[in-house]
Amino acid sequence: MCLILFAYRTHPGYRLILAANRDEFFARPTEPLAFWPDEPRILAGRDLQAGGTWFGLTPDGRFAAVTNYRDPQNNSATALSRGRIPIDFLKCGLSPEEFCSARMNDWHLYNGFNLLAGDMTGLVWASNRTKELQRVQPGLHGLSNHLLDTPWPKVRRGKKKLRQLLAASGSLDAEDLFALLEDNWQPPNEDLPETGIGIEWERLLAPIFISGENYGTRSSLVLIVREKGEVICSERTFRHERGMHRETERREVLLDCIQGNNSAL
Numbered sequence: 001m002c003l004i005l006f007a008y009r010t011h012p013g014y015r016l017i018l019a020a021n022r023d024e025f026f027a028r029p030t031e032p033l034a035f036w037p038d039e040p041r042i043l044a045g046r047d048l049q050a051g052g053t054w055f056g057l058t059p060d061g062r063f064a065a066v067t068n069y070r071d072p073q074n075n076s077a078t079a080l081s082r083g084r085i086p087i088d089f090l091k092c093g094l095s096p097e098e099f100c101s102a103r104m105n106d107w108h109l110y111n112g113f114n115l116l117a118g119d120m121t122g123l124v125w126a127s128n129r130t131k132e133l134q135r136v137q138p139g140l141h142g143l144s145n146h147l148l149d150t151p152w153p154k155v156r157r158g159k160k161k162l163r164q165l166l167a168a169s170g171s172l173d174a175e176d177l178f179a180l181l182e183d184n185w186q187p188p189n190e191d192l193p194e195t196g197i198g199i200e201w202e203r204l205l206a207p208i209f210i211s212g213e214n215y216g217t218r219s220s221l222v223l224i225v226r227e228k229g230e231v232i233c234s235e236r237t238f239r240h241e242r243g244m245h246r247e248t249e250r251r252e253v254l255l256d257c258i259q260g261n262n263s264a265l
Contacts, residue, residue, distance in 0.1 A: 001054045001067050001221075002145055003208060004116060005158040005180075008123055009138035011166050016123070018223040019162065019177040020065065022054050023210050026240060030218060033235040033251045042090050043233065043253060045219065052083020055221055056090050057233065059255050062119045063223070064089045069112025069129045070145035070195040079111040089117050096124040100133045107131070114143055140166075145205075146193070153187035154208050174222045174234055181220040183208040209245075216240050231255040 002023035008016055022045070024030070029048035036042045044056030057063040064086035089099050096117040107113075107128035115126045116136075123136040125148045134148065140163055141148060142155035149155070161180050166172075184207045192202040210216040219237045234252040238245045 001065055002205075002210075002217075003154060003158065003181075004065055004067060004143040005141075005155075005162050006116075006143075007140045007162060007166055008136055010140060011172070013227050014172065014225065015227055016118075016223065016225040017162075017166070017172060017177070018221075019158075019181050020055065020221045020223075021181050021209060021217045022219045022221070023205070023216060024218045025215050026218070027214070032219070032237050032249060033221070033233065033253070039087070039091070042087065043255075044086070044090075045235065047081075047083050050081035050083050052081050053086050054083060056086045057223070057231070057255075058090050060120075061231075062090050062117075064115065064117040066116075067114045067143055068145055069114060069127060069147075070197070071112045071129065072196050075111045080109045082110050082113045085110070085113065085115055086117075089115075095119060095121045097121075097133065097135070100124060100126045104128075104131060104133070114148065116143060145195070152193055153191050153206060157183070157185065157187075158208055172224060174224065174232070177222045178220055178234075178236060181209060181217075181222075184211065211240055211245050216245065 001020045004020040006016060006018040011017060031046040031048060033045050041058050042056050044053040046053055055065040066082050066085055092099055094102065096119060110128060112129045117124055124133060125136055126133045127147055140159055142159045144152050144155050146152060165176050165180060187206050189199065192206055204210060204212045217238060219235055222234045224232045232254055236247055237249045239248045
């Protein structure tokens with residue numbers, strides 16, 4: 001994923017409220033959110049080119065998502081696929097801290113990434129660009145293609161809009177979160193980061209929702225975890241033509257089998 005906005009244990013009645021966009025080249029083959037036939041406990045989209053995912057969860061409350069860390073000068077064409085990391089976490093029995101600690105020595109084999117992972121013990125963020133492992137504190141957070149809460153324009157704007165949305169309503173509507181994810185406001189050039197990709201690409205990647213000629217937001221995802229353990233995961237996929245986009249599919253999965261009030265993140 002390229003943008004993850006989330007409120008963690010900060011809104012009454014909800015443990016986690018997450019809204020995220022996956023940005024990718026349009027030609028890269030992908031399967032939408034579904035339980036995998038070969039891994040029936042994993043609910044995730046699937047990258048058919050490398051076999052991994054950008055986001056996934058399991059019925060017992062394990063959850064993981066990755067974003068790329070934008071650092072093109074240090075990327076390697078022979079690096080392992082970052083999309084395997086969420087799958088490895090979802091399949092293992094380790095806590096998020098244990099998983100990251102056990103795998104950290106191998107993270108140099110991947111191009112830059114951020115990992116957001118949680119289970120019944122809590123929620124952690126880690127990056128192989130800092131080798132930092134951080135337990136996420138209750139609050140409102142944003143993660144794009146740098147480190148957690150780096151104040152890039154889309155992160156600042158997304159967190160502000162999510163804060164306003166949560167303040168305006170005690171009852172959350174997924175439609176409002178999806179509307180937030182379709183924000184295409186373009187920040188001024190002087191506010192853009194310099195990540196080594198040139199100003200044209202910086203401009204293209206700057207909005208919350210990206211719509212380019214060959215690259216853009218392929219899907220939006222909303223994850224809502226209520227205090228009583230009910231989990232709702234919804235995905236919308238898009239097709240882009242001539243700089244415009246239209247929704248092609250909606251999928252929603254309700255998981256009510258997560259046990260106990262101290263589970264599900």
